[in-house]
Amino acid sequence: MFNSRVATAIQTIVDEWANVEALTDVGLEPAKTCLIFGEPGTGKTRLALWMARELDMPVVLVRLDGLVSSFLGTTARNIGNLFTFANRHRCILLLDEFDAIAKLRDDPQEVGEIKRVVNALLQNLDARRSIGFTIGITNHPRLLDPAVWRRFEVQLEIPKPDFDVRLEIARHFMTPVTAPDTHLKLIAWFTEDGTGAEIEALVRTYKKAEAVRRERQPGLLHTLQQFATLNSARVNAERRSHLFGDPSMLFRVMRDDPELCFSLADIGEVAGKDKSTISRTLGRRDAREGEKEGVAADG
Ligand SMILES: Nc1ncnc2c1ncn2[C@@H]1O[C@H](COP(=O)(O)OP(=O)(O)O)[C@@H](O)[C@H]1O
Numbered sequence: 001m002f003n004s005r006v007a008t009a010i011q012t013i014v015d016e017w018a019n020v021e022a023l024t025d026v027g028l029e030p031a032k033t034c035l036i037f038g039e040p041g042t043g044k045t046r047l048a049l050w051m052a053r054e055l056d057m058p059v060v061l062v063r064l065d066g067l068v069s070s071f072l073g074t075t076a077r078n079i080g081n082l083f084t085f086a087n088r089h090r091c092i093l094l095l096d097e098f099d100a101i102a103k104l105r106d107d108p109q110e111v112g113e114i115k116r117v118v119n120a121l122l123q124n125l126d127a128r129r130s131i132g133f134t135i136g137i138t139n140h141p142r143l144l145d146p147a148v149w150r151r152f153e154v155q156l157e158i159p160k161p162d163f164d165v166r167l168e169i170a171r172h173f174m175t176p177v178t179a180p181d182t183h184l185k186l187i188a189w190f191t192e193d194g195t196g197a198e199i200e201a202l203v204r205t206y207k208k209a210e211a212v213r214r215e216r217q218p219g220l221l222h223t224l225q226q227f228a229t230l231n232s233a234r235v236n237a238e239r240r241s242h243l244f245g246d247p248s249m250l251f252r253v254m255r256d257d258p259e260l261c262f263s264l265a266d267i268g269e270v271a272g273k274d275k276s277t278i279s280r281t282l283g284r285r286d287a288r289e290g291e292k293e294g295v296a297a298d299g
């Protein structure tokens with residue numbers, strides 16, 4: 001579940017691999033190396049595994065932070081062994097947490113080691129090109145050695161999901177619970193700037209609340225407040241302030257937000273109030289705003 005530009009790019013890579021023969025016939029090859037980068041929780045590992053499934057190829061998944069050894073000199077050897085193993089099979093080699101290699105650089109005693117490791121990587125990546133598909137994944141592309149970075153034919157950035165994708169992700173993780181559309185939309189609105197992993201976590205909180213309080217009002221706003229409190233640093237500040245502020249302001253945002261465009265009934269549904277209460281609350285707010293504007297115009 002990605003923005004359409006990214007989804008198209010992914011499909012292109014998958015299509016190339018699914019049609020290797022057709023490509024070979026015209027003297028071309030599919031991309032052999034792909035670097036996926038983006039913030040933590042944007043779905044990179046999930047995407048790589050999905051690609052492998054689409055291509056119906058087994059995966060050798062390696063977390064490089066596990067491979068970077070605290071024993072001087074053994075990391076380069078570990079990398080060599082890993083590639084030797086992967087090259088024996090028709091498989092996709094997935095190098096997750098790729099930037100772990102770069103962390104060696106923080107240690108001045110490791111200067112020789114990082115050189116050896118980078119060289120081992122470059123050589124092995126080059127040698128593997130004729131054998132199979134390699135995907136590197138990193139949260140910190142800037143940490144990567146530029147020479148390693150350049151080795152990847154395809155460099156795919158996974159952005160944070162936009163509103164429509166957030167809605168899709170929320171709906172996906174909601175099963176088997178069926179939530180009203182308004183609830184899904186409000187979750188997507190609330191997770192502005194958030195990642196797929198955060199939406200998944202929020203939906204989990206929502207489902208738990210639903211399951212526990214089956215009898216009473218679902219209380220979506222309460223669930224969102226609870227999530228915002230427990231995940232303070234991860235929630236968009238403006239969305240958060242609306243959630244904890246004056247309810248009439250929140251209702252107005254829900255009505256006027258171009259992505260939500262909630263009707264009075266929609267607002268009532270998420271707030272657990274009837275339409276006329278919402279209408280009255282909003283009416284008072286609009287009147288107050290009107291007065292203020294009037295005063296400003298007079299003055
Ligand atoms: N775009 C997305 N679509 C669907 N699920 C997502 C998406 N982004 C993140 N997730 C979910 O969030 C969690 C973390 O995803 P993961 O692939 O491990 O992220 P990353 O490798 O980028 O840190 C997983 O459970 C995954 O299913």
Ligand SMILES: [Mg+2]
Pocket residue numbers: 044045046096137
């Ligand atoms: Mg990952």
